[in-house]
Amino acid sequence: MYWNIQNTALCLLLCVGVSSEEVLSSNKDFRKLDTVSVIRESEFINGINYHQKRRDQREVLFSTSKDTESFENESRDTRHGRVPTRVKIGRPVVKVTRSEVQGLIGSDNVTLECFIDSFPKATNFWMKGDVEHLKPQDHIGKYNITEDTLRHYQFRDRLRLHFLNLEEDDIASNFRCVSSNEYGTDTGLVHLTAPAYLQSTPHPANGLLEVRLGSRVVLQCDVKGFPLVITYWFRNNTGEQLTWSDQYHVTEQKVSSAHYISRLHIRRVENSDFTVFKCVSKNTIGESQHTFRILSKILILI
Numbered sequence: 001m002y003w004n005i006q007n008t009a010l011c012l013l014l015c016v017g018v019s020s021e022e023v024l025s026s027n028k029d030f031r032k033l034d035t036v037s038v039i040r041e042s043e044f045i046n047g048i049n050y051h052q053k054r055r056d057q058r059e060v061l062f063s064t065s066k067d068t069e070s071f072e073n074e075s076r077d078t079r080h081g082r083v084p085t086r087v088k089i090g091r092p093v094v095k096v097t098r099s100e101v102q103g104l105i106g107s108d109n110v111t112l113e114c115f116i117d118s119f120p121k122a123t124n125f126w127m128k129g130d131v132e133h134l135k136p137q138d139h140i141g142k143y144n145i146t147e148d149t150l151r152h153y154q155f156r157d158r159l160r161l162h163f164l165n166l167e168e169d170d171i172a173s174n175f176r177c178v179s180s181n182e183y184g185t186d187t188g189l190v191h192l193t194a195p196a197y198l199q200s201t202p203h204p205a206n207g208l209l210e211v212r213l214g215s216r217v218v219l220q221c222d223v224k225g226f227p228l229v230i231t232y233w234f235r236n237n238t239g240e241q242l243t244w245s246d247q248y249h250v251t252e253q254k255v256s257s258a259h260y261i262s263r264l265h266i267r268r269v270e271n272s273d274f275t276v277f278k279c280v281s282k283n284t285i286g287e288s289q290h291t292f293r294i295l296s297k298i299l300i301l302i
Contacts, residue, residue, distance in 0.1 A: 091184025092118030094177050102193045103166045105226040105258035112161040114177035114188045119155050122181040126161045129173045134161070141165070166194070167257035168226065198225040200281045202290035210295045217266040219292050221279040224259045231262040234278040242277075269294065 096114045103110035116124055124147060126134045136145050144162040159177055163170065170192055177188040203220040211217055223229050233242040233250055242248045242264065249265040262281075266273055274296050280289040 089119050089183075092116050092122040092179040092181055092186050094179050094186045094188040096177055096188035096190050099189065100191045100193060102195065103163065104197075105166055105168060105171070105194050106224075106256045107166050108164050110163040110166050110192075112175055112177070112190045112192075114159050114190075115150075116157045116159065116177075116179040116186075117155060118157070118179060118181055120181055120183075122157075122179045124157060124159045124177070124179045126159070127176040127178055128170075130176075142167075165256060166192075168194075168228075169257070171226075194226050196226055196283070196285045198229060198281065198283050198285055198288050200224070200231075200279070200288040200290060202279065202292065207290060207292045208295065209292065210297045211269055212297045213269055213271065215269050217269055217273075217294065219264040219266075219277055219279065221262045221281065221290060222259075223262055223281045223288075225281070225283050226258045227284055229258075229260075229281050229283045231279060231281045233262075233264045234280065236275050266294075 094114055094116050096112070098113075101110060101112060112126070116122060126143075126145060128134055134143055134145065136143060142164055144164060146160045146162070148158055150156045150158060157179075159179075161175065161177075171194045173192070175190045175192065177190070179186055201222040203222065209217060209219075219233075221231060223231055231252070233248075234240060235242055242250060244250060247267055247270075249267065251263050251265065253261040253263070255261065262279065264277065264279070274294055277292040277294070278289055279292070280287055282288075
């Protein structure tokens, strides 16, 4: 019986890649082996072989041909679903996250993103249109550019362009993610869009002002919109448009590319100014209007 157990253990260990010398040196007394211990040792050795195989698969594999050289760099952490990425030695490959990005004019939550696979290491940058090379030091307060290498991909870079204040001229331009090394250049194109909107707010909010004769009055409309918004001021209900004159001044204070404050200055209130004024803002999607009424303040002497 001991002879059968001894031969069975020897066969199992030889099948999993253990030499007979290792069997004899590690197990001098075969009579003490039983079936359970042999199975456990076999499972342990199979586990070692499995993990060694996985380590071999994770190594970077190089293959050489006449024209190209390639390598395969696998993720070190397969628990998160990372997949192997094949990168060729040559010009970089650029992929943008989204080819069309929508943002609100004046907002600071718009970010463009691209990924670059390259070997040798490439120089990466953003371009506005076809000629303007964006540099953070030249656009302080407008753009923020960041670049980092992904943790699980040694040869993949991520380049981001963050807008601190999205302006109308940004919408009119395309942005390019450019990557270049000694083998060539590749680009990824991103098109920016913005929804059309129109919003205006009067000041004072109720549109009523009570003033004395001969005083100075300022009416104000806070206007936001895209595309371009034009504001007009009217007096009475007859449609009389007010322009710059000795009595009335119309000014605009720009806050951003899609936000400005329009003001109507009445230098000296006359009897004819105790009436209705209108602020009308228009762009391609429609118009917004607000009404102001100037009332006479009666001075009562006691």
